[in-house]
Amino acid sequence: MTTLEFKNVTKKYRVRGAGEMLALDKVSFTLTSGQTIALVGQSGSGKSTIAKILTQLERVSSGDVLLDGTPIPTWGRPLRRYRQTVRMVFQDPFASLNPAHTIRHHIERPLRLDKVVPPDQVEEEVFRLLTRVRLSPEQTIDRRPHELSGGQRQRVAIARALASRPKLLIADEPVSMLDVSIRLEVLNLLAELQSEANLGVLYITHDLATARHFSDEIMVLHHGKVVEHGKADEVILTPKHDYTLALRNASPDPEKHFAAPTTPGATS
Amino acid sequence: MRFFLRRTAFYAFTAWAAITINFFLPRMMKGDPVSAYLQKNQGRISPEAIDSLRTLFGLDSTKSLFEQYIDYWQLLFSGDLGRSFSKGLAPVTDVIASAIPWTVGLVGIATVISFVVGTSIGAYIGWRRGSKADGIVPVATFFSTVPYFWMGLIAIAIFSTTLGWFPASHAYDKGTQPSFTLEFAGQVIQHGFLPALTLVIGSLGGWILGMRNMMITVLDEDYVTVAQAKGLKPSRVLVNYAARNASLPQLSSFAMSLGFIVGGTLVMELVFSYPGAGKLLLDATTAKDYPLMQGLFLVITLTVLVANILADVAYAILDPRTRQMEA
Amino acid sequence: MTTDDLLTVSQFSVSYDVTPPVEAVRDVSITVRRGEILGLAGESGCGKTTLAYGIQRLLKPPAVITSGSAVFHDESGDDIDINTMDDAQMRAFRWEKASMVFQGxxxxxxxxxxxGAQLQDVFSTHRPAMTRRDRKLESGRLLDLVGVGSARLRSYPHELSGGMRQRVMIAMALALKPQLMIMDEPTTALDVLVQREIIEQISDLRAEFGFSVIFITHDLPLLLEISDRIAVMREGRIVEIDTARNLYQNPQNDYTRRLLASFPSLTGERGGFVRRPGPSTLATDAGGMF
Known part of the structure; x- marks a missing residue:
């Protein structure tokens, strides 16, 4: 059981000419193995600041981020171990893969660096991982990212993230740049892999509908504050905060739209 | 406003650094060319000249380094850059002043023409990409890859020696005195034409290529499509939407090339025996004329700086985003 | 007004003239009715944007219209065949009859x-008789209309938020009171609250001015809410076209069904989602603790 804990995390940025900006304001939550929390909010809400703190691109201004009770290490072996435990999947699968390297290279690297398997089993493990994300190893292993479709690239990124057998996965808008018809597939794949490895998943998104169906809990961020945090269905179906309600009502919902006796073309 | 203050501070610092380095350089040089020179020419140098030389070269051993530094600034502000060894101890300012107008006039005009013509051609070729106009690119590139001295010599061989259309060297006919007469102006233009032409041809390719490539990038921008969808005349789309955006990166290159006018045209001035600053620098170096070198170095640094300031100002005027980013 | 149809596109095909040639739009026939919002749905590369650009003849090489016609039925009663106009006629047609709102x-x-200058050059091109003062006044009025405010005439695009910029685009598209507005992913880059405001604005303006809209997006749920009719495109063809309600409640084509299923329902069932709720560290009643 692995637990990631945010305790009263505050992040301030200095803005030239405008003093300070609160990117995160006393954010607290706990993510454990097997659990999915969706982090929902508009651009500028602080979602990506949380991802940056977890990948250590940013430091917290105050508060604690604890992995199994200890703060995120900042250097050396403990940092390596942290990075092995907490892995990222990014929004843009093209930008996150190096165009100069083959798929084999991308997945081998974490395997060798983190010594996940003995060197003579690396090849086998790469095959296993690619198969696991439903890519044909024979057809993809020696290709480069640009030779794959967006969905295939994101699968590679997922396989790479899983290579070092992490306990927690931070998925920052993992499907928003993919074609709509494959988004569901990729999310379902993530869900499957999650239940297999008992992963904790932090799903960062602006899409309320996928947040609801993909997660156990939803946390709504607004101007750096958690305005609502609850079970996924409850947050969406019976929002308690005005902002959540506004977000929900602004999101397209054809089911409700056609259930009500409105004329087609009317929007409100 | 903040933007301008920051830039001003930045340039003031750079200027100060350049001048200070200029102060320390001769003090770090091995040997003592000044004393040697003074000994050779004992009695022929006025006491004031000796004083200023001593200050500029740090031979004033009675004074502390800091006092020397203060004196150096005082001399600078009074326009005294010392005396030139190789030019009969004429004030360095005078020597440089006599060369600079030729260089700035000729190379400056050539650079401006090359930039304007090259950028316009580049804009047009980019606009009509895929058409026959693309044929200009390899030709222009060819000319910019030809070594300059070679092109200069060929130009002299054809237009001067063979055809006799233009004189092969100097800024004006030998034996004439510079004056503000039509006749003299005609001479200057005649003498300057070949050097200017070769400079323009040699640098045109860079401008054309740079602008063409930027145009092709900019033409893919949505706002160009919007302008077309608005039904604007092609000329308006080309100028107001495409070329204006595409020319922004060109501007910084232009400012850089303006900065190199004084120091960067040595080859041209050699090939055409043109009495400019580049040739002066070469003369000063061969004659070990340190005061003159020092003065030229200062002038060159300051022109690069001024060119950068101009580029900044132009950018701030043409690209509203620069102003805001810094605010 | 002669017919209820505003635009008739017949057997329209567009190819990208590369090796091998790519047929981006294949034999599309579609009619836009006067005053309706016609949704054009499909995934990236399905040809929906190419079709819209083709109608405005804005395609750049190597894209070429290989066959078909697009006839605009002007409210004056004239039929304008877009393919037979020369460049000057086409320029006069653009924005005057059909304007566009882009994603960016x-x-x-x-x-x-x-x-201000970008709004005004629409007038100086299409209304050369207008004085400078009138152009400015009219541009200011347009910005007021979309809620940006005429004070913004002197602003540069980067000084506005994404939503404001999109409103400026809409103001610009309205400038000449066109009969058709083509909107290509107009709200895709925007946050959902801003998107909602823009959509409502478009809807209000359409009610006020009566223009038709071709609304292009991959966001099918959004289209279902705002469109009168929706055409689903795939691989350059229209696979299904119907009223929004019919398309949602009774889709005929497999691909339409698949596309619909790709969007999870916000308040309804989980559909294709395999995940079932896991452990929660929250107490049952902790939902509203903030």
Missing amino acids: AMNALNPIITI
Whole structure:
């Protein structure tokens, strides 16, 4: 059981000419193995600041981020171990893969660096991982990212993230740049892999509908504050905060739209 | 406003650094060319000249380094850059002043023409990409890859020696005195034409290529499509939407090339025996004329700086985003 | 007004003239009715944007219209065949009869000239008789209309938020009171609250001015809410076209069904989602603790 804990995390940025900006304001939550929390909010809400703190691109201004009770290490072996435990999947699968390297290279690297398997089993493990994300190893292993479709690239990124057998996965808008018809597939794949490895998943998104169906809990961020945090269905179906309600009502919902006796073309 | 203050501070610092380095350089040089020179020419140098030389070269051993530094600034502000060894101890300012107008006039005009013509051609070729106009690119590139001295010599061989259309060297006919007469102006233009032409041809390719490539990038921008969808005349789309955006990166290159006018045209001035600053620098170096070198170095640094300031100002005027980013 | 139809596109095909040639739009026939919002749905590469650009003849090489016609039924009663106009006629047609709103919350406006100037050059091109003062006044009025405010005439695009920029685009598209507005992913880059505001604005303006809209997006749930009719495109063809309600409640085509299933329902069942709720560290009643 692995637990990631945010305790009263505050992040301030200095803005030239405008003093300070609160990117995160006393954010607290706990993510454990097997659990999915969706982090929902508009651009500028602080979602990506949380991802940056977890990948250590940013430091917290105050508060604690604890992995199994200890703060995120900042250097050396403990940092390596942290990075092995907490892995990222990014929004843009093209930008996150190096165009100069083959798929084999991308997945081998974490395997060798983190010594996940003995060197003579690396090849086998790469095959296993690619198969696991439903890519044909024979057809993809020696290709480069640009030779794959967006969905295939994101699968590679997922396989790479899983290579070092992490306990927690931070998925920052993992499907928003993919074609709509494959988004569901990729999310379902993530869900499957999650239940297999008992992963904790932090799903960062602006899409309320996928947040609801993909997660156990939803946390709504607004101007750096958690305005609502609850079970996924409850947050969406019976929002308690005005902002959540506004977000929900602004999101397209054809089911409700056609259930009500409105004329087609009317929007409100 | 903040933007301008920051830039001003930045340039003031750079200027100060350049001048200070200029102060320390001769003090770090091995040997003592000044004393040697003074000994050779004992009695022929006025006491004031000796004083200023001593200050500029740090031979004033009675004074502390800091006092020397203060004196150096005082001399600078009074326009005294010392005396030139190789030019009969004429004030360095005078020597440089006599060369600079030729260089700035000729190379400056050539650079401006090359930039304007090259950028316009580049804009047009980019606009009509895929058409026959693309044929200009390899030709222009060819000319910019030809070594300059070679092109200069060929130009002299054809237009001067063979055809006799233009004189092969100097800024004006030998034996004439510079004056503000039509006749003299005609001479200057005649003498300057070949050097200017070769400079323009040699640098045109860079401008054309740079602008063409930027145009092709900019033409893919949505706002160009919007302008077309608005039904604007092609000329308006080309100028107001495409070329204006595409020319922004060109501007910084232009400012850089303006900065190199004084120091960067040595080859041209050699090939055409043109009495400019580049040739002066070469003369000063061969004659070990340190005061003159020092003065030229200062002038060159300051022109690069001024060119950068101009580029900044132009950018701030043409690209509203620069102003805001810094605010 | 002669017919209820505004635009008739017949057997329209567009190819990208590369090796091997790519047929981006294949034999599309579609009619836009006067005053309706016609949704054009499909995934990236399905040809929906190419079709819209083709109608405005805005395609750049190597894209070429290989066959078909697009006839605009002007409210004056004239039929205008878009393919037979010369360049000058086409320029006069653009924006006057059919304007466009592009996705680029960022890129659709020229970054280095003011919004005012970009609005005004529509008038100086299409209404040469207008005085400078009138152009400015009218541009200001348009910005007021979309809620940006005429004070913003002197602003540059980067000084506005994404939503504001999109409103400016809409104001610009309204300038000449066109009969058709083509909107290509107009809200895709925007946050959902801003998107909702823009959509409502478009809807209000349409009610006020009566123009038709071709609304292009991959966001099918959004289209279902705002469109009168929706055409689903795939691989350059229209696979299904119907009223929004019919398309949602009774889709005929497999691909339409698949596309619909790709969007999870916000308040309804989980559909294709395999995941079932896991452990929660929250107490049952902790939902509203903030």
